[in-house]
Amino acid sequence: xxxxxxxxxxxxxVSGGISAYKSADLLRLLMKEGATVKVAMSANAKKFxxxxxxxxxxxxxxxxxxxxxxxxxxxxxxxxxxxADLMAVVPASANSIxxxxxxxxxxxxxxxxxxxxxxxxxxxxxxDKMYSNPAVTENINKLKSRGIFxxxxxxxxxxxxxxxxGRLAELEIILKEIIAQFCQxxxxxxxxxxxxxxxxxxxxxxxxxxxxxxxxKMGYAIASEASKRGGEVTLISGPTNLVSPPGIETLYCxxxxxxxxxxxxxxxxxxxxxMTAAVGDFSPENYEENKIKKNLNGGNVxxxxxxxxxxxxxxxxxxxxxxxxxxxxxxxxxxxxxxxLQKKSMDLIVANNIAKPEIGxxxxxxxxxxxxxxxxxxxxxxxPKTELANLLLDEIAELIEVG
Ligand SMILES: Cc1cc2nc3c(=O)[nH]c(=O)nc-3n(C[C@H](O)[C@H](O)[C@H](O)COP(=O)(O)O)c2cc1C
Numbered sequence: 001x002x003x004x005x006x007x008x009x010x011x012x013x014v015s016g017g018i019s020a021y022k023s024a025d026l027l028r029l030l031m032k033e034g035a036t037v038k039v040a041m042s043a044n045a046k047k048f049x050x051x052x053x054x055x056x057x058x059x060x061x062x063x064x065x066x067x068x069x070x071x072x073x074x075x076x077x078x079x080x081x082x083x084a085d086l087m088a089v090v091p092a093s094a095n096s097i098x099x100x101x102x103x104x105x106x107x108x109x110x111x112x113x114x115x116x117x118x119x120x121x122x123x124x125x126x127x128d129k130m131y132s133n134p135a136v137t138e139n140i141n142k143l144k145s146r147g148i149f150x151x152x153x154x155x156x157x158x159x160x161x162x163x164x165x166g167r168l169a170e171l172e173i174i175l176k177e178i179i180a181q182f183c184q185x186x187x188x189x190x191x192x193x194x195x196x197x198x199x200x201x202x203x204x205x206x207x208x209x210x211x212x213x214x215x216x217k218m219g220y221a222i223a224s225e226a227s228k229r230g231g232e233v234t235l236i237s238g239p240t241n242l243v244s245p246p247g248i249e250t251l252y253c254x255x256x257x258x259x260x261x262x263x264x265x266x267x268x269x270x271x272x273x274x275m276t277a278a279v280g281d282f283s284p285e286n287y288e289e290n291k292i293k294k295n296l297n298g299g300n301v302x303x304x305x306x307x308x309x310x311x312x313x314x315x316x317x318x319x320x321x322x323x324x325x326x327x328x329x330x331x332x333x334x335x336x337x338x339x340x341l342q343k344k345s346m347d348l349i350v351a352n353n354i355a356k357p358e359i360g361x362x363x364x365x366x367x368x369x370x371x372x373x374x375x376x377x378x379x380x381x382x383x384p385k386t387e388l389a390n391l392l393l394d395e396i397a398e399l400i401e402v403g
Contacts, residue, residue, distance in 0.1 A: 004179045006034030011080055011116070013089035013109045014054070015096035016044030018159040019125045019168040023090050024049065027057050029175050038063065038080060042096055042109040063108045081115040088178055089113070090151075091125035091168050094136050100148075101139035119181050123151040123174050128164025141243040151177050152364040152384075173384060180390070187397040189230030192270040195223040196263060196310075198238035200256045202283035204302065205292050214278035215362045216240035218326070221385040222274055223248055226393055234270075236262045238277055256280050256307040263310055264317075272322040272396050275311055283307050315345035322399045324348045324392070330355040334369065341371055347399055348372050350392060370395060 010030055014023045023039075030037050039054040040063040051062040063080050081087075089096065089109070096109060100122070105111040113120070122143060130136060131153060144150055151174050155165045168174075197219020201209040216237060223235040224245035235250045236259060244250035253259045256279045267273060282304040292301055311325050325346045327337035330353065337351030352368040367382040370392070380391065 002032055002034070004033045005030060005182065008035045008086065008182060009084045010035045010037050010178070011084040011087040011112065012037050012039045012054075013041075013087055013092075013096075013113065014039060014045045014049070015042040015089065015091060015093040015109060016046075016048055017091045017093040017125050018048065019091045020045050020048035022168055022171060024053050024057060026088075026090055026171050026174060027054060029171060030178070031058070033175070033179065036060075038084070040064070040080060040109050040112045042093075043107040044093075044095070045109070063112060066108055066111050078115055080112055081117070084116065084118060086119045086121065086178065086181055087113065087116050088121045088123070088174070090121075090123040090174055092122045094124075094126050094130045094133070097122065097124060097136065097139045097143065101142040119149070121149045121151060121174075121178055121181060123169055124153050124166075125168035126153070126166045127158055127160050128162055128166040131164070131166040137241075145243045145246060147246045149177065149181065154364075176387070177384075180386075184228055185397075186230040188226055188393065188400075191231050191272070191400060192234070192266075193223075193226045193231040193272050193274065193396075194234050194236060194263065194266050194270045195219050195226065195274045196236045196238075196259060196277035196279075197223065198240040198242075199278050200238045200259055200280045201254045202280045202307070203255065203287055204284045205288040205290065207291050210280060210283065210304075211239075212278045212280065213362065214238070214240075214328075216242050216277075217362070217364060218366060218385050218389070219274070219276035220245060221389040222276060222392065225386060225389040226274075229393060229397075234266055236266075236277070238279075256283065256310070260308055260310050260313070263314070267314060267317060267321065268319070270321055271400050272324065273314065274324045274392075274396070276326050278328060279310055280307055309344075311340075311344040311346065318345065320403070322347045322396055324350065324396060327351045328354045334371075337369070337371055338375075341373065346373065348392075348395060 037058050038060045051064045054062045099110045105114040151169045154167045156167045198216030199212045199214040201211045203209045220242045223233050227233045227248050233248045235248050251262050285303040285305045323346050327340050329336045333351050333353045337349050341349040349371050350368045366385050366388050370378040
């Protein structure tokens with residue numbers, strides 16, 4: 001891979017974290033792709049890596065001090081910001097993320113960020129406890145809701161010796177995501193796309209419900225990527241902790257019946273329906289108005305009924321729409337997915353094995369197989385959900401085109 005960033009001006013923002021040394025490698029990778037890179041550093045980043053390293057590698061002065069002129073220009077941050085096509089903050093510390101979320105501008109990196117109006121990509125890296133702190137989550141969600149692309153950190157061994165989520169994403173993945181910011185396709189322009197996401201909650205009584213482990217991440221990634229490709233996206237979401245991507249109509253629901261109603265309301269106007277939601281198969285036969293007492297019937301209180309199968313019902317209402325389903329299976333993945341595809345007259349099914357701990361529910365990665373109605377099969381390696389979303393959207397754009 002080389003030349004993918006030819007002619008692009010990128011600001012690499014470096015903040016003060018243990019993985020700051022990796023940004024020197026990222027700088028080299030970006031330049032190898034043909035980008036012109038200028039580096040901006042937070043005051044604390046200089047405690048981890050010297051500006052001299054970046055200056056030597058990039059061949060350009062490093063923006064590191066708001067009150068020091070580079071050449072004869074006292075407004076260097078404005079110049080930096082005006083010239084860049086993209087700003088990538090790698091690594092992004094908890095502190096710098098907080099400053100970006102709140103618009104603080106007290107050093108070179110944060111001042112440049114506030115002055116910059118183009119695309120921004122942020123790759124957080126920190127200790128797992130820091131990463132799971134609700135304040136950090138809230139700040140990251142704020143950035144996401146403003147359209148900033150977050151390259152999620154990975155799960156693994158951390159510099160502090162702990163194991164958890166917080167390690168800077170692989171540089172190859174960050175590089176791919178940076179390149180992807182410039183390769184936005186517009187093949188879904190004006191096309192109405194419905195994406196369902198997340199779990200459903202089937203109420204038992206006012207305090208209890210039956211649900212499942214779906215995080216909604218796959219559906220939200222598809223909705224977000226489809227919107228970037230020009231799609232007019234409606235996201236129908238069960239309860240998740242995710243932030244609605246910018247520019248998307250998001251309709252929220254709780255139970256399978258509510259999701260069904262929303263899908264049917266919108267289906268006739270859409271070009272494609274992508275059902276990633278893990279819709280509950282069962283719900284309690286009776287909803288109890290009052291909280292069920294714990295000693296009722298010795299605990300033998302739940303009788304379940306089958307929920308409506310949205311995909312099977314949709315199959316009878318299809319009028320040219322492309323319908324895509326997901327099969328989250330833990331055994332006989334391929335056979336079960338194929339049977340589902342045929343039974344429910346889908347155009348494509350995405351099969352994945354949720355028994356694998358490193359992919360599927362809750363993970364930012366997925367490993368899937370696409371099976372089309374003509375039984376064409378495409379096996380895919382483990383990859384970030386955003387990348388998988390784009391591969392799926394390539395297939396959908398083609399299916400829409402063929403009609
Ligand atoms: C050895 C060491 C490693 C650190 N690593 C990280 C890190 O990986 N991520 C992080 O958010 N903070 C880390 N910190 C804390 C930050 O350096 C600190 O919060 C600092 O204020 C960040 O400043 P900045 O965001 O302005 O660069 C580390 C601190 C030390 C002493």
